[in-house]
Amino acid sequence: MRPPADAIGTLSLIVGVIALLIFIGVEGALVYAIWRYRASRLVAGEAAAFEGNRRLEIAWTAAPALILAVVFVLTLGTMAEINGAGVAPAMRIEAIGHQWWWEFSYGGVKTANELHIPVDTPVDLEVTSADVIHTFWVPELGPKKDMLPGVTNRLRLLARRAGSYDGQCAEFCGIEHAWMRIRVVAESQSDFDAWLRTQTQPRATIETKAEPIFLANICVNCHTIRGTAAAGTAGPDLTHVGARATIGAGVLLNGVGRMRAWLADPQRYKPGALMPSVPLSDADLDALAAYLVSLK
């Protein structure tokens, strides 16, 4: 199967060329008419009084109709193709949109904001929302799909090239709609298997100093770190947050310094986000930031 993005690209090219030809033709006729029939360059006298030409009008109604009929047939073909008609998905991943982050579930194994898929593998993303309408959109990977609460939609993804693909939410979903970014990582089957294996495990390190800080604060109300008592589900799963390239759904790159800044004052970077600022001492912040980044 062709990657949906490629199918759309081909159709866009065809439609684009047709549009360009029409554009040149019509604008050209307009410019010509203005130049040729300017009163200043014509001899005196009134204009010809022809008011209509039935055959001409029928012709220029039929011609666009014909072109559109052709485009419509091509449309139907591409629609079927990008949905993966006749090609069964090799895996299904659940994607749930939240204000303002992404929850991904691989058969119950949860992660957030960064989606990994194997290359050359048709993947069905089953999308829904936990609150308002969001839209999953990674332009290089294909079309977008709305995520509606109470409904499950399906989006076919297929990456032929390994690498990172960026996208973001495309349905206005509230104050931080602009910072609901997605990163999709397409990798070889073996790399993907290794990644999923890691994701399935509980948290990587047994940390004795920072973990109690996490568990003693309100962090646990919203976040899960598997392997600890923290099992909140209102916010992203943090079991392997250290392995992700960004934090805050793309608002900051990952790293100890930025993690610390985020923890100190999330409202500074994402005003309106549902994560409150928790007053912590400098030492606690240092420890917590290092701990979270170590959760790979």
Place this chain on the structure above:
Amino acid sequence: MTAIPLWVRRPAGERVGWLRTVDHKEIGVLYIGMGIAFFALGGVEALLLRAQLATPEARLLDPETFNQAFTVHGVTMIFLAIVPLLVGFANYLVPLMIGAPDVAFPRLNALSFWLSLIGGIVLYFSFLAGGAPDTGWFSYAPLSERAFAPGTGVDYYILGLAVNGAGTIIGAINLAVTILLMRCPGMSISRVPLFVWMTLVTSVLILGAYPAFTAALVMLFVDRQLGGHFFDPSGGGQVVLWQHLFWFFGHPEVYIMILPAMGMISEVIPVFSRKPIFGYAFVAGSSVAIAFLSFSVWAHHMFAVGLGDTENAIFSATSMLIAIPTGVKIFNWIATMVGGRLRMTTAMLFAVGFIAMFVIGGLSGVSLAVVPIDLAVTDSYYVVAHLHYVLFGGTMLGIFAGTYYWFPKMTGRLLSEVLGRWHFWTTFVGFNLTFLPQHWLGAVGMPRRVFTYAASTGWGPLNLVSTIGAATLAVAMVIFFVNVVRSLRSGEIAGDDPWDAFTLEWSTTSPPPPENFASIPTVTGRRPLWDRKHPESRDAR
């Protein structure tokens, strides 16, 4: 010379004042004044948005302010600027064009204006009362439900638009009855000026579409204030119901906004080509086709919602179909110019500009009917580009054409052609600078309604160009404003018929007397004034 013009000449002592007038010409001016004022407000909102987006990760506007600004910008431009401007011109011109002394229901006419205005004031009052609505001009559920929009902004949206909508519906009834029952002797429906045809069709669209929106607003009100579940999945409702109702209104709404402007340029182009419109029947007939079809295309705004491939295909077909009657008008206008003697006045420049920009907006619109392309670029800046090409490049340029054409009739004075040219070219350059780059931005992934964007996306440079374009447009508006003010004071006196035009409004004084005509005329063709001036070469119909 008095600074405030006497729009309608009356014997001394007969003026009732702007607040109590029921004269269609004065009400028309009130609507136009309202439209100009709200256009300026909407423009300021746009400039704020563009200033914030000029550079990546800017902190000029916080997200909440930005979201209120783009919401109010959309609502303002559509409901409080464009529709009142178009209804204003229709109010002023339709009775004059059909040889009638006023509209069918003059007092209802006044009521419809005041309701439209009060609706707008209620909406803007929200800024002082806890915050303006911030859920976008189409206010999708469930974001607009109490749970996610707990403030009163959305409630002001509901109330303001319900009141404004009532005014528009009443206005449409008035115009429809006027056109159907008050034409002067000899003016059959196939002889009315095309602006009148478009107004009739637009009225029908308003009457079919606005009530559906009112129903949606009522349902949202029930959800928000009475605990209802129309759009609440946890209570058994479906969020998609809002979208169906909204776009069933929303799509005809865009034809409500474009058809009268098409009517305006259908008046301007023949006069400045010195020829009758090419294919009157086709142009009139195509507007009727558009009216029917516009109620069958709504879900092309919902291709990504997941309705299903069959449903998407049907709406794709109807959306491509509606492109045909919309597009062929362009050929009619060009054919009108071919063989003519073109006078490139400012009105004609704007009319030609309309055609040029509408071609682009129309082509991007048809591309959006192609479902897979739409799924790539919907909800992105590509759509923002498309909608501004048809609503600004189309409707607003058409309104400017109408302004330069009919200002002399309304005020007795001509607008300056020199300033007019500066206005046109600054607008043309500024407009394209603002919106052409947005096609590309959408195609490479910039979504709509984002208060900022990451520097790593590389969207900065094109956004900066777009903002510079917006600033240029602001300059163009200033030029226009200066033109209007100076011409009101000391513009060249126009006389009854400065353009050597064809239709009845030019057969009376500028401005017209209260009763419009000294005596009700009888017509024998589509261009009654032409027939009067050239009895030896009357029109055949």
Place this chain on the structure above:
Amino acid sequence: MIAVRPAVVTNRTLLGVAIFIGSEAIFFIAIVLAYVAYRDAGLATARATLDIGRTAIFSVALFGSSGTMVIAARAESGRWLAATILLGAIFLVGQGSEYARLLSEGIGPGSALFGTTFFTLTGLHGLHVLAGLVALTALLTARRRRPRALAAVAWEAVSMYWHFVDAVWVVVFSVVYLGTVL
């Protein structure tokens, strides 16, 4: 007696009222469609709580008021007009008692989906009946106080609106009440 009946297609007022009725019809169609879309989800509640018999009786009052209105308009009769108003008021009182009963059983616009759709649809209709009663009363008052200023078209215009309100109830009653037994 009226010598020549004003016609919808030539009289401005009547055409205006007819067009207004058309736009109100679209409004009601939208609300009815929402009700129908959600009908299945609320059917059990509807069956359990609606009292078809009682509502049918009050509906007869409303339907009857259309009949009395026809007679009233033809004869420009104050008595038959008053009868119309009375029957319309009986209908509203009946609706009000139905609302009271449902609310006391815990069914309101906020309770469940059926409550939301039922109260919205019938409530909006009730508001239109109320507006109609106001118009009828205004007609009655004008007939008594300023009979010569009252145009023949006024009877016709108010009649059209009143029949419309009645027709909407035919639809609503069928969809909401009769729909529970189908």
